[in-house]
Amino acid sequence: MKLAVVGGGSTYTPELIDGFARLQDTLPISELVLIDPAADRLDLVGGLARRIFAKQGHPGKIVTTSDLDAGVEGADAVLLQLRVGGQAARQQDETWPLECGCVGQETTGAGGLAKALRTVPVVLDIAERVRRTNPDAWIIDFTNPVGIVTRALLQAGHKAVGLCNVAIGLQRKFAALLRVTPAEVHLDHVGLNHLTWELGVRLGGPQGDNVLPKLLAEHGxxxxxxxxxxxxxxxxxxxxxxxxxxxxxxxxxxVRELGTKPSRAAEVAAMERELLAMYGDPALDEKPELLAKRGGAFYSEAAVDLAASLLGNGGSPVQVVNTYNNGTLPFLADDAVIEVPARVDAAGAVPLPVPELDPLYAGLIAHVTAYEDLALEAALRGGRDRVFRALLAHPLVGQYAYADGLTDRLIEHNREHLAWA
Structure with a gap:
């Protein structure tokens, strides 16, 4: 089994490698290709990845390359974890929206739109090259904003499923509080990527007893x-x-809080410099503790589980993923992408029925979905007016003066990444 990771030079990749090594029986990889244009980072990450595999007795081969086409050739699955523009672009996403009194964040609001505009064209190009090389490969998208990116992939006809670590992180947290194994905890997890609610916490499976009231009473x-x-x-x-x-x-x-402290991007950039220095140590053969502060907890377990199911190698039958709505939430179009528990196998992901939603949640989901429709249109077709419409539709913006000012700032800060600007 061959897997490829686009963005393999990320400082977070050793977390993924650690999961592949520990869970090798669930996902028996014979070849893992780390693909990244940043050759210096790739060498450091690749070296540590090989040492982790060796220490944990994984027989698979790890290959590093900057050649995307060669790297994905023959891959059974391709994981996308790229950041167009790097931490420098993230730093901008988290700061210039504050100038208009709006939240600065890399996946939602104006910053999230900027990331979508930079990312969607790049991801679609990668996916098309994967399809030319290996049309049967699954694409697992961990690249934010996951909902918009996954919808772009599905809309273009790719075999794609979106993945986020929020649900698995909460599952692990609740399991620890309840003193049960994670496998015993099923979440009634409903919404859009980065816009979800746990409506129930069930023990033993989707039909198990709902212990959420007890959880809130005892551990609120x-x-x-x-x-x-x-x-x-x-x-x-x-x-x-x-x-x-x-x-x-x-x-x-x-917004007030973000204006008084360094951005998360600045914190992560400093952390990355320290991590890369660690990765260069030939004696290091495990993921360092500092990596836990980098974010993305339990991503490796979720990725292994999803890849194993999609490739017909076991995996959990029910997983929280991002996929087409297809009537699951009746107030959304079938081709909206939602984040819910789904049955996952070699044929793909099919959402499970979810509880009826209170208008308090359904209304916000519908509102943000309308924004995502417009955001994807702007990412695919470009143009100042499309950017403005997406911002005006976003519930964290919503006023024409804000939308106008944010549109000008977004284009100015992202001109090098926008072919139409």
Whole structure:
């Protein structure tokens, strides 16, 4: 079995490698190709990856290359984890929206739109080259904004499934609080990528007992602290929102907070420099503890599980993924991309039925889906007016003066990545 990772020079790749090594029985990889245009980073990451495989007795071969076409040739699955423009572009996404009084964040709001505009054309080009080389390969997208990118891939006819680590992170957290194994915890996880709520936490499977009320009663303070939301909000809602809902439920508070401290991009950039120095140590043969602060916890486990299921090698029968709605949420079009539990096998992902949604959640999902429609249109066709329309539609922007100012800033800061600008 051959897997390729586009963006393999990421400092986060050793987390993925560690998962491949530990879970080699679930996903028996014979060849793993790390693909990245940054040859210096790729050499450091590739060296550590080989040492991790060797230490854990993995027999697979690890290849590094900057040649995309050669790297994906013959691959059974291709994982996408790229960041167009690097941390420098992320730094911009997290700062210039603040000038208009709007949240600066890399996956939602104006910064998220900028990332989508930079990313969608690049990902579609990669996917088309994968299809020419190996039309049967699955594409697993971990590249943000996952919902928009996955929809672009599916709309273009690619065999693609989107993946996010929010659900698996919450599953692991709840399992620890309940003192059960993660496999015993099933989430009623509903929404869009980075816009989800846990409507239920069930023990034993999709039809198991809902222990969410007990979880909130006994551990509400801990969960609220992790989400950085007031405990009373969780109690009033009776659900657990993803931590990305803080940008919606406490927008002005977040904007004030972001204006008083270094950006997350700056923190990550500093962390990456330190990590790369560690990766160059020939004695290092495991992922360093610092990597846990980089973000993306449990991504490797989720990626192994999804790839194993798609490639017919086992894997969990039900996983939280991003895929076509196809009637699951009746208020959305069938070709909207949602993030819900789905049955996953070699034929792809089929969403499971979900509980009926309170208008409080359905309304915001519908609103953000409308934005994502316009965002994808802007990413595919370009043009200032399309960017403006997407920003005006976003619930974190919504005023024409803000949308105008943000449009000008977005284009100015991303001109080198926008073919039409």
């Amino acid at each position: 303070d801990t969960i609220a602290d992790d989400l950085r939301l007031p405990r009373q909000i969780l109690d009033r809602l009776g659900v657990v929102p993803s931590y990305y809902l803080r940008y919606f439920y406490a927008h002005d508070e977040v």
